[in-house]
Amino acid sequence: MNPTAKPPTPVRVLPHPELCPDGVSFEGRTGQKLVDALLAQGVAIEHACEKVCACATCHVHIREGLSALKPADDAEEDQLDDAWGLDAQSRLACCVKLNGAPLVVELPRYTKNHARER
Numbered sequence: 854m855n856p857t858a859k860p861p862t863p864v865r866v867l868p869h870p871e872l873c874p875d876g877v878s879f880e881g882r883t884g885q886k887l888v889d890a891l892l893a894q895g896v897a898i899e900h901a902c903e904k905v906c907a908c909a910t911c912h913v914h915i916r917e918g919l920s921a922l923k924p925a926d927d928a929e930e931d932q933l934d935d936a937w938g939l940d941a942q943s944r945l946a947c948c949v950k951l952n953g954a955p956l957v958v959e960l961p962r963y964t965k966n967h968a969r970e971r
Contacts, residue, residue, distance in 0.1 A: 859883035862951035888946035904947040911946040912936035921954030
């Protein structure tokens, strides 16, 4: 075992009717963006801006573990203003870096894109 290797980050995604009907639990790579970890697990979260914090389509709710994350910066806060279902636990998955602390993630029912299309 590599003594400098970072431990994986436990992530639990709550069930979502379209993207993850049964929910999913996995260990993500510490340092990886949450959006990339979700996509690697087959959770087809939207990311219209290609993961550069220029939209709010990868909006998620961090239901557990929020306090262990680096706080949102001004750019992320500005994009979150456009997120559907914004609450105090809202973050953009492209801005959250896994850091070893366990996370429980809830995917919003809609994204800004979905809300317009329906």
